[in-house]
Amino acid sequence: MESFKNINKNRGLQYLIGIGSILFISFICYLFIDIIGYHVVALLLLLVVSILAMFFKILPVVVAAVLSALIWNFLFIQPQLTFKISTPEDALLFLMYFVIAVMNAVFTTKIRKAEAASRKRKEREKTIQLYNTLFNSLSHELKTPIAAIIGSVDTLKESRKKLSADNKSELYNEIEIAGNRLNRQVKNLLNMSRLESDSIHLQLNWYDVNEIVYNVIENNKLDCNQHQILYQPEDNLPLFLFDATLVEQILHNIVHNAIQYTPKGSKIEIKVSHNSEDCVFEISDNGKGFPEENKERVFEKFYRLPNSATGGTGLGLSIAQGFAEAHNGKIKVRNRSNGGAQFTVTIPAKMTDPKNYQNE
Template identity: 30%
Template sequence: MTVAPDTTLARARTDGSDHLVEADDLIAGLQHRCGGEIPGAIAIHELRKLVKKAREMDLRLARTIRAFDGEERITAWVEVTPYEGASESGCAISVATWQTSKPTRETEDDAAARRDAIDNALAELHARLDPEQGILTVDSDAEDLQDLVNEMLANPGKPWTDFVTVAGNHHAQPLHWRLLDQSRCEIDGSPRQWTARLIPVGAPEPGSDGFELYLVADRAWVTRTSRRRAENDTVQAQLGRDLSPVLRQPISRIIANAETIRTKLAGPLTDEYSDYAADIASAGQHLLSLIDDLSDLEVIEAEGFTTAPDRIDLGDVARQAAGILGVSAQEKSIEIVAPPKDQICPATGEFRRVLQVLLNLIGNAIRYAPEGSRIRIELAHNDKMAGARVIDEGEGMSAEQQAVIFEKFERLGRSGDGGSGLGLYISRRLARAMGGELTVDSVEGEGATFTLMIPSAAEAN
């Protein structure tokens, strides 16, 4: 009998809390470069998610993970196996392949095409225009756009600008398409603000065959009657309770297969199709994040929801959150300035919920802060409250935006950020459930400061 050779390059082990407790040099080195420690929380973001999923599902999972250590992009095929029996908890990790490459920046054309695809997916009205921007066809299921759709269909050939109000523009319409692309619009009968996208069709002259018109809203449509709100809440609960376990496994399989294709482990593939696979994997990750948000929404809005308070060090939680998201920050050349290791901030709260809130705040800061900027995490406490401030150098928010930022499904018009608009709503509910609060302070053009406050804990004797 021929025994197949062991192709394992490195091994590691986690405990029941998904902390990395042992690791060979290959994994240990990446863990340290990503800001983590051994023993300590897994700082390699995709590996942490894979371990958590394998442990919760009690299934052996294998897939490609990606990481960035500050200088090189790492692609590895990883297998995670939960330990059997009650004598030992946690998972065994083995690495079969390990590839490194220098990161490549997306070209301007690639970035533009990706933005167009995102806006196409998010648009609530699609129309086809002729070369003079006249209406040919239009389609929308949005409740607050039905009057607009009916009017457009009744007047084919008229410029689309006859049916909307282009913000800040009183010139004769239609203008050149480049001046109208990404313009803000108001629509009679709709309380929402809209962004128009004009995608030219035809070559060599863009627009020679007409245009695709997308209208993207600044926020999701929510009817304000109590009956509709009750229906929405019921739908959300059903999604979180019924669809979450059903969808997770097939979506995870789609992501794993897409990653296998993208990294060309299954065989040679042109770059074009590899990029398609990357888009599929990215969309799958977004769906999983949305499912997580909907599941959390069901939990926190359930009657009698409580947390499990314990004595924690808010400084340690902040440092762990910074370490976990260190790779994401490095990919945008953003520096996370975490509290020093000797700074202790005793507090009372549920560890995993506090970590969840801080991950959301730091993740948002990374998403919206400019490349090359800094994100600072500062601590403060007194006899009653302990606080962690996440301070970014982004574009900031107006007073009107700050007033609605914690509302459900609110995204402040950031239609292409991939978020669900639930993260800050859930985070504030969690903070209040722990006897604390989550607030924001911002000045336009000067960044934003989110402050998490939870009850303080007495210093240890």
């Protein structure tokens, strides 16, 4: 792919390849002229010109087209090894070939340019749409916690003596929740930036997954006071070799998504298992699940289900998918038969018994 990009930028190389292709095909045809006939040679040379026109700029293709016409006349049309054409039919055939070859080169190149312009326009429109979506999401996601922090601070400053200890504690709690919300959005933007710039470098080490899951539960405590997170630790799990920060972020985003979009009182259950090659996490809830027609879109950037509650940028699951893929892993989602959704995160990882960790 990289070599093709270099060829596409180097016009001199395009001339060389174009002329070389015509000469090579002409030489092969010349060896078998008694078998295939000069009409077939014309078709083969036109095919080469058409293929060149699909990839190269217009001038190298026109040069190849003109050269193919001249070679066809000189080597294949009777009398051979001369530019003289003996019959009116061959003269007309040559003229038609010349016109068709040049027109084919010009029109195919122009079509490619039009398609490239159309692609750029669509990409620009898509980028503008994504920026608008991001701006609309962030305007709400940032404005709400900032307003909560400013309001709580103003109340504490103006009514400090009148507030009871419980009131102050409640305001401090609101500031903490709003600060965590802001921090989460900034983290999401930074993580998405890392994914799009392909600057994810795994920091591999041996980790206890129970500890990672406990961190996820702890970090979601403030948001899940009306939900229940269930986890039964597995004492016999091995240590896994992966990037714990990214794996924790994957689980955090999925759990937070469940907290945000399931009804109050819902249960979120986390399970961990493994096979010979993978560490497997299952995060399930007893909410409403996903509409089947929208299920495959949940990992798209900025995508939010229709009629979903306000809040959220639609980045969390996309980032989770990106971090899983950075480990050569994957995330699958399905609706449970008894209601709710289940995310299965599969992370390929080496593993070792904790007793043998000292020897690793």
